[in-house]
């Protein structure tokens with residue numbers, strides 16, 4: 001695990017650029033060459049996820065997502081945050097997909113909490129509902145965009161998102177919205193694709209960011225979060241260490 005203090009220097013990171021994702025940049029002498037790509041619109045992305053929803057569970061199974069998420073969730077000590085919140089503890093899973101991150105979190109908790117899941121894809125949400133219900137979670141799922149969460153300020157103890165922020169032209173907007181609904185002392189937990197061969201394939205197919213540790217840390221700090229930390233995440237199949245988990249607390 002890498003821990004970052006909140007007063008350290010902001011690491012350099014490419015800016016988010018006029019709604020486009022910076023795929024690569026090269027400096028040659030006085031030349032700076034940037035390759036940007038327009039992300040899929042929210043509606044196109046929802047349609048694409050609707051279309052792959054039938055095979056998503058096979059993909060998630062091959063990548064062993066649930067098991068992969070458990071390790072950083074344990075390191076983050078998110079369970080302690082939820083225990084301190086008591087029996088009314090509430091967790092929001094943004095871009096819940098078929099519920100893998102919530103189910104992974106539930107598996108490391110001793111006491112039950114209430115899960116809320118949002119997603120722009122109706123078909124993915126249908127999967128989340130049935131899978132989270134089958135796993136015995138107390139879960140409520142709603143169609144919504146992470147950029148405009150239909151919840152009050154400071155209404156969750158943990159707000160999380162796995163493999164969602166890298167889809168967005170400006171992940172910092174989503175983080176600001178996630179922090180808005182987070183209680184003081186609560187935890188944000190996100191997992192995103194990192195630069196790797198697997199990350200490049202995902203980028204090509206889905207027009208996503210491949211987020212470096214420095215970038216992710218900078219984004220969390222810019223969102224006014226403290227105690228920022230991160231850890232590489234090993235996925236199953238041949239994906240290898242293809243993602244990074246980041247977490248941080250909202251100052252009290």
Ligand SMILES: C[S@@+](CC[C@H](N)C(=O)[O-])C[C@H]1O[C@@H](n2cnc3c(N)ncnc32)[C@H](O)[C@@H]1O
Nearest residue numbers: 049095096097100119120121124145146162163
């Ligand atoms: C790669 S899947 C990850 C699903 C799940 N979090 C997991 O780890 O198994 C990304 C999910 O994010 C959803 N998504 C993409 N953009 C979104 C947005 N702006 N707001 C909410 N959900 C979004 C997609 O519909 C999809 O279900």
